[in-house]
Amino acid sequence: MLVYIDRDFESIVPNYLSHIVNQLEQIEVYLGNKQYKDVERVALLIRDSARNYGFLKAGHMASKISFYCKYQSDENIEEVIKAVRLYFEKCNIQYVDI
Numbered sequence: 707m708l709v710y711i712d713r714d715f716e717s718i719v720p721n722y723l724s725h726i727v728n729q730l731e732q733i734e735v736y737l738g739n740k741q742y743k744d745v746e747r748v749a750l751l752i753r754d755s756a757r758n759y760g761f762l763k764a765g766h767m768a769s770k771i772s773f774y775c776k777y778q779s780d781e782n783i784e785e786v787i788k789a790v791r792l793y794f795e796k797c798n799i800q801y802v803d804i
Contacts, residue, residue, distance in 0.1 A: 707763075707793065707796050707797055707798065708798050708800060709760060709761060709797050709798065709799050709800070710760065710800050710801075710802050711759060711760045711761075711799050711800070711801055711802070712760060712801070712802065712803075712804045713801040713802060713803050713804070714804075715759055715760070715801075716801045719759065719799065722755070722759060723794060726752060726755075726756075726764075726790075726794060727791075727794075729748050729751065729752055730752075730787055730790060730791060732748055733745050733748050733771070733783075733787060734784075734787065736748065737780060737783055737784070740778070742775045742778055743775075745771065745775050745783065746771070746772045746775040746776075749768045749769075749771035749772045749775070750768070750772055752764070752765075752768040752771075752790070753765045753766075753768035753769050753772065756768060761793075761794075761797070763793060764790055764794065767786050767789055767790045767793065768786075768790065770782075770786045771783055771786050771787070771790075774786065
């Protein structure tokens with residue numbers, strides 16, 4: 707998947723992507739402990755940061771995690787976590803001047 711990111715973010719995106727991996731791991735720990743409020747909080751952080759950086763699809767997926775927290779739907783949350791990971795693994799980032 708081709709994602710266009712503002713060239714101004716080029717130096718910080720690699721750190722951001724590492725941070726996302728950590729946040730997804732944190733969500734999994736919270737989910738394992740049934741801490742849905744914490745899952746939702748981290749998902750909303752991912753949603754906002756992903757949108758700010760230009761990873762709009764990831765932001766949308768993180769919103770789904772937040773939604774599923776309201777129903778304590780572990781299976782759906784786990785499915786979306788996998789989708790977010792796959793999205794970032796498959797992203798082909800092209801930096802552009804905006």
